Amino acid sequence: MNNVIVHDKEFKIFITRDEIRTRIMEMGIEVSNAFEERDPVFVAILNGSFMFAADMVRACKFDSELIFIKLASYEGTKSTGKMRVDLDFPYSLEGRDVIILEDIIDTGNTIKYIIDKIKEEHKPASVTMVSLLFKPDALGQKVPLDYIGFRIPNLFVVGYGLDYDGLGRTLPDIYQLVE
Ligand code: 5GP
Ligand code: MG
Numbered sequence: 001m002n003n004v005i006v007h008d009k010e011f012k013i014f015i016t017r018d019e020i021r022t023r024i025m026e027m028g029i030e031v032s033n034a035f036e037e038r039d040p041v042f043v044a045i046l047n048g049s050f051m052f053a054a055d056m057v058r059a060c061k062f063d064s065e066l067i068f069i070k071l072a073s074y075e076g077t078k079s080t081g082k083m084r085v086d087l088d089f090p091y092s093l094e095g096r097d098v099i100i101l102e103d104i105i106d107t108g109n110t111i112k113y114i115i116d117k118i119k120e121e122h123k124p125a126s127v128t129m130v131s132l133l134f135k136p137d138a139l140g141q142k143v144p145l146d147y148i149g150f151r152i153p154n155l156f157v158v159g160y161g162l163d164y165d166g167l168g169r170t171l172p173d174i175y176q177l178v179e
Contacts, residue, residue: 004175006158006168011175014157015150020132020174021055023149028059030147031099031130036062040097040128045114046070046087047169048103051161052132056101067091071110083113093122103161104133108141115143133157133174 001013044053046068057066070087098118105111115127132149156177158168168175 001173003178004168004171006164009164010178011158011164011168012178013173014152014176015160015174017160017172020149020160024052024055024059024132027130027147027149028056028061031056031059032061035060035097035099035128038097039064040099041065041067041093042099042101043089043093043114043118044068044101045103045110048161048163049101049132051169052103053101056130056132069114071114073109083110085117089118089122093118093124096122096124097126097128098122098124099128099130102129102131104135104157105131105139105143105145106135108139108143111143112141132160 003010003012042053042057042064044050044066047070053066057064067090068087069089072084072086073082100111100114102111111129115129118124118127128146129144130147131145134145134148134151135154136151137154157174158164159171159174161169162174163169
């Protein structure tokens with residue numbers, strides 16, 4: 001597959017749409033087996049996870065609620081871990097089994113923030129973490145990682161929902177930066 005240019009940078013193919021689809025089907029079976037009788041609610045974190053969420057909920061064998069929330073890191077210094085909520089939970093998740101859908105876990109700051117917020121403000125029955133991608137080298141927080149699609153090296157990726165400065169999200173495959 002050809003390299004792509006996003007803004008000023010070149011990216012090469014890293015995980016194909018077929019590999020993504022196969023892995024999500026496997027994860028869907030695992031999550032279905034664990035949650036089929038529990039009426040869970042999916043919480044997808046915008047923007048990056050919109051494509052993964054769409055495929056992941058369809059890979060699960062049960063119907064369920066799906067809500068979207070949106071977070072942003074505060075502008076300025078990199079990786080302060082300070083978060084701002086741009087789109088909050090539409091209703092309480094008290095007593096519910098919550099399944100968080102995230103595109104990628106890098107430092108773990110986003111996910112730690114969201115898990116703490118759900119636990120403190122919503123008193124859920126349980127919180128389960130599902131991420132398509134995980135960079136083990138970069139994990140600076142102790143967070144529960146229940147279902148991981150792919151463990152990847154600490155490199156910048158785009159496509160399948162993940163952007164570089166607003167672009168690259170709509171690519172059906174995942175690409176990595178050519179250094
Ligand atoms: P964390 O809070 O775990 O450091 O970062 C999570 C967020 O950073 C992800 O939801 C994603 O928006 C962004 N991110 C981390 N690594 C990458 C990457 O390799 N590519 C892109 N496009 N976004 C990333
Ligand atoms: Mg994200």
